[in-house]
Amino acid sequence: MRRGRSAEGRAEVRRDLVTAAVDLFTDKGYDETTVDDIAAAAGVGRRTFFRYFAGKEDAVSPDHDLGLARIAAVFAEAHPTEPLSSVVLRAAETVFDLYLTDVQTARKRFALVHRVPALRDREAAMVHRYRRLFTRELSARLADVPDGDLRAAVTGAAVVAAHNQALRRWLADGATAEGARECVTHFRKVSGMLPLDAPLGLEDVTRRLERAARNLERLSS
Amino acid sequence: MRRGRSAEGRAEVRRDLVTAAVDLFTDKGYDETTVDDIAAAAGVGRRTFFRYFAGKEDAVSPDHDLGLARIAAVFAEAHPTEPLSSVVLRAAETVFDLYLTDVQTARKRFALVHRVPALRDREAAMVHRYRRLFTRELSARLADVPDGDLRAAVTGAAVVAAHNQALRRWLADGATAEGARECVTHFRKVSGMLPLDAPLGLEDVTRRLERAARNLERLSS
DNA sequence: AGGTTAACGGCACTGCGTGCCATCTCACAA
DNA sequence: TTGTGAGATGGCACGCAGTGCCGTTAACCT
Helix, strand or coil: CCCCCCHHHHHHHHHHHHHHHHHHHHHHCCCCCCHHHHHHHHCCCHHHHHHHCCCHHHHCCCCHHHHHHHHHHHHHHCCCCCCHHHHHHHHHHHHHHHHHCCHHHHHHHHHHHCCCHHHHHHHHHHHHHHHHHHHHHHHHHCCCCCCHHHHHHHHHHHHHHHHHHHHHHHHHCCCCCCHHHHHHHHHHHHHHHCCCCCCCCHHHHHHHHHHHHHHHHHHHC | CCCCCCHHHHHHHHHHHHHHHHHHHHHHCCCCCCHHHHHHHHCCCHHHHHHHCCCHHHHCCCCHHHHHHHHHHHHHHCCCCCCHHHHHHHHHHHHHHHHHCCHHHHHHHHHHHCCCHHHHHHHHHHHHHHHHHHHHHHHHHCCCCCCHHHHHHHHHHHHHHHHHHHHHHHHHCCCCCCHHHHHHHHHHHHHHHCCCCCCCCHHHHHHHHHHHHHHHHHHHC
């Protein structure tokens, strides 16, 4: 074979497969494109395709694992005294960069995902994972707040929904480079809609302060 | 054949297929169960299975179309002057009955859906449809409110998330009959977390009143 | 009784996803 | 330089999902 164990070779094959899949799906349709077509267009065997992607649907939007990792990193490295709404906003905004850079690719993927039912469902499953990650991290940090699990679920869903809505609006408005800043600004308006610190009693505040102090102590040890 | 065009016969076959699928999935596993097994256990041919369900995953939880129809009906029949938060709550609560009645079935489905990845993704796609329906209905009713689309997206996601969180909590707490009332009560707490009427200026209020008057006039004609 | 309609079952076909194995290339060591 | 092990590949074959097609059968209608 022409490639050994080179990591650059793997990334190159992966990119070729993604572009071939997106082009073929856009050109002749999703159902009319077989995995053999994608592999042949990328110059590899059919068996190799399934070594890079778990299924035909995964050839589009292969960056979701990176987005999930970034969110988890923001939560893991956040200072214990930083307000939750700030952490949540920062975590969600790290995902924007995955879309706002390759504008052409983002537009093609968006059109594909929202035309093909199989890709729509796949995207929904991915959004579900984002929501679950947010909810889990928030739930752990709202353990001693009344209805913490409910607030975590609502906040996670709200943040993910606002993120997708801002992205959708940006794409519908032409996906310009200067629109990217306004996209993030628009998304940040969600911070006023989150049920995080609004109706807390005095004892809740003291509990949260004590918890923050414990976290701070644990972190500095 | 033993069944003609009888509607009762169709519903009976459908129930047999669902119970056979759930039992087989629970017993020998999802991947280890073929559609042939389900059809044979229900006493019908393999081809007939695909006349009742679009795929193997749809044999579990076949009531989602009914839930979507109920939500759409609540929105369609709501009085134009009813507050949006009230309509949203009522719409979501109509879906609870789909789960709170058959407790045993709900428990089995829950365990299955959250164990099998394919069924999890299918459920996520269904939740996505619920969220889209809520968001669409809300977006049309928040057209003349600042950031109406964002509020609609956040509210739809929050309501669906709270619904699922309440249902999950109820199932985790044993899924008792008396717990059903508390499940709905718990869900209703989401009404205080929705960005619907909170920060509205005077001109927004007058706009909404004018819109309600227009809707009322259109409805009475 | 004869015709119509709708559901069913069987058959064959395409394509996805996977296990298995032989082959090739690169890296590293003797 | 040559051998060796590990990673990557491609081909082959298999099971199964989903679909189109068609003959058959049972219920309904006139």
